[in-house]
Structures are given as C-alpha cells and as structure tokens.
Amino acid sequence: MSKQNVLVIGAGGREFAIAKALKQSPQVAEVYCAPGNVGMASVGVQTVPLAENDFAGLIDFAQTHQVAWTFVGPETALVDGIVDEFHQAGLKILGPTARAAQLEGSKDYALNFMNKYGVPTAKHTTYDNATAALAAVAQYGFPLVIKANGLEGGKGVVIAPDQAKAETTIKEMFAAGQDRLVLEECLTGPEYSLFVLIENGQYRILPMAQDHKRAYDGDQGPNTGGMGAYSPLPQLAPADRQRMIDEVVEPTIQGLIAGGYHYHGILYIGLMLTPTGPKVIEYNVRLGDPETQVILPRLATDLFELVDACLNDRExxxxxxxxxxxxxxxxxxxxxxxxxxxxxxxxxxPEAPGIAIDYANVAGSLDALTGAGGRLLMVIGTATKLATAQRQVYDYLAKLDEPACEYRHDIGDKALK
Incomplete structure (x- = not known):
C-alpha cells in the first residue's frame, strides 16, 4: 500500500497530538493541518492557512492534495456540518454528521438521547426561560449544576454552591443568549474520560484518562478547557471499568444504531463513578483537549490503521x-x-529525557514563540511509572522562566495520593 496523505482540522494541542501521532505512522506520507499552529513544524506537520469553518476551501484542498481522509478536531466544525459537506463532495472524513453532533451541540438533545436509550445520568430538567428555571432551583438543593445548552468551549458549566450564585448564573446565561439551560443534581465521585472510536455498531475503546477542569490547585477556581491529564488510571478498578462499558458504552452504541446515526467517529463519554455506579456527565463528539495529548502516546496500535479501517468499514x-x-x-x-x-x-x-511539548495557542516562529492567550502548550512526561512521569514534568516546568504563565501543581495527585 502506497503512503497516504491525511488532513487534520483544528489549531490546538489536541490537533497537535493527532497530527503528531499520524505523522509517526509508516503508512502516512504527509500530514496537513488546517489552520494548525506554528509549533507543528517541530514534528514535521505542514500547516494550511484555511479556517476550520471554510468548508469549501478545505474540500478543495483535500481534493487537490490527494488526501485519503480528514480527521476533525474541534466540535464547532462538526456541529456546523463539515462531515455532511465532505460526504456530499465524496470525501472520507472522521466525525459524526451534524445530526449526531447534536449530542455535544445541545445538552438537552444529549439528555433526551440518554433517557430514551437507558444511559444512566444525573436527575435533570431543561428550561427555556429564566423565570421557570429560578422557580425550580429549590427542587434541587445545593450544590446545583447549571449547564448552558449550547457549545461553550468546556466553560458552560457552573456548580452553584448557594441560592445567590444560582440566581446570578441563570440570569447571566439567558442574558448571554442561551435559548435553554439545564439544571442537574450534583453527582459525587471521581470523574473519568472514556473515548470510543465508533464504526457504526463496531467500537474500540481508547486508553482512559483523567482531566483536570478547574483552573487552580485542589480543583479550585473557574472551569477551563482543561489544565492537565494523565493515563492510565491506577485507581480505577477493572470491575468499575467493565461496569462503564456494560452500563454506559453498550447502551450508547445500541442507541446510535437504533437511532440510525451511522456514526463514524470519536465519542467522548465524561463519566462520574458515583456510589451507585457510573453516570454520564456529558457526551462530546470528538477527542478531548487535554486528554488526547496523553492517550495517543499510549497507543501501541497505529492511529492511521485504526481510523483508516473505521472509515473504510473494515474490522x-x-x-x-x-x-x-x-x-x-x-x-x-x-x-x-x-x-x-x-x-x-x-x-x-530545552530537550529533556522523557519530555515532549505539544504546542497549542502560540504565535510567532519556532525560534521566537509568543503566547496567543489561553492554554499555550502542554509539557508531557512519559515514564514506566506515573509518579516518575509527574516528577519529570514538574522538574522541567520548575526550570522554565515563564513569569507571564501559570499552571497547576497537582496534576496526577488523585492517582498517586
């Protein structure tokens, strides 16, 4: 089989990790990334100056550069129907159609899907106006989980500790243009990230990870897109992982089949292991950032082969x-x-043993990098033991002189302490 060209869509650390993993496959010739970021040159990925939502431009590029298939990173392009447009042009692309992408695009849609197909989740109600939502707060008690219905880049969830915060949040979400919001009971237990590669009814589970959403140490501060992650999960018992597959993954897959979704792509299942068993916090219809950066390096299986089989309906x-x-x-x-x-x-x-850097929100050039706001990059450690990987990363970070940056100091502690 001759080597293939592939296209990755997106610009962040997740796309850096996807492109890097594909570039390592002996079956891949060129990896293009649109729009990508300047750091991708460090791993031999060619960036393409096309926006994630320039579907016509991306389709034209894929056709003229003999791209075997395209891998979509960000949720916005999926919700906006990039997969449908590529299919209409006769092109192969990894990701759900716009209809299936509503599992992430609308919290209400996802919850209705879970209810219909018996997937365990929190007690919840959706409201389309502030008056009804405010009147319902008393039914739930505190802390109360309040979720914006639409896409918010991982930041549309507020855990309100009291009545005052709940009222302010509800008013602000509707004032900011949300058409609906969801009130949920606050589940307790450790959170885990489970990623499934789905080929219609067939599926494969990627290495599991744990993400850290809060901005500051000890899970304090506002929610972010994610401040760090690690894999594997030594604290997760094999029996609990199996329950997640039996009670959550299986009914989800059966629901996708029954609903006629013809799903070819990634499904992220955000899980909480509650005292009564695993429950779904949310679905995402793509890989997570920052989990991708730690799960793809743990794959012994070739990522290109996995995706290529999925998109060509082979086992x-x-x-x-x-x-x-x-x-x-x-x-x-x-x-x-x-x-x-x-x-x-x-x-x-500087280069260091066991350390890799996945660039995300950076500008400038490789020898004169500047930050472009938000999450700039990820320092990644690989070692035989999780504690060693953690120590490597924090030793490396301690030596950097980055006064205009910040990071959490406790990534991995939930597994180690």
Missing part, C-alpha cells in the same frame, strides 16, 4: 496500550480563563 484492529504512563500539564497564559495575557515571549524549551 478495526484491536487496541493495544503501551505499558508506560503519560502525564501532561498545561502551561496557560497568566489570568486564564477570565483575562489571559497575550503576546508573552515563550521558551527556550
């Missing part, structure tokens, strides 16, 4: 995981997520 190879542990810490701009600093000089980033 997907069985997923094999490497024994190593991988832990990554996000270096974010100071002030993230509310008011991140822009334009700070970054680097140099």
């Amino acid at each position: 997907m190879p069985v997923i094999e995981e490497k024994a190593e542990a991988v832990l990554g810490v996000v270096l974010a701009a100071k002030g993230y997520p509310q008011a991140p600093v822009h334009g700070q000089a970054l680097g140099p980033f």
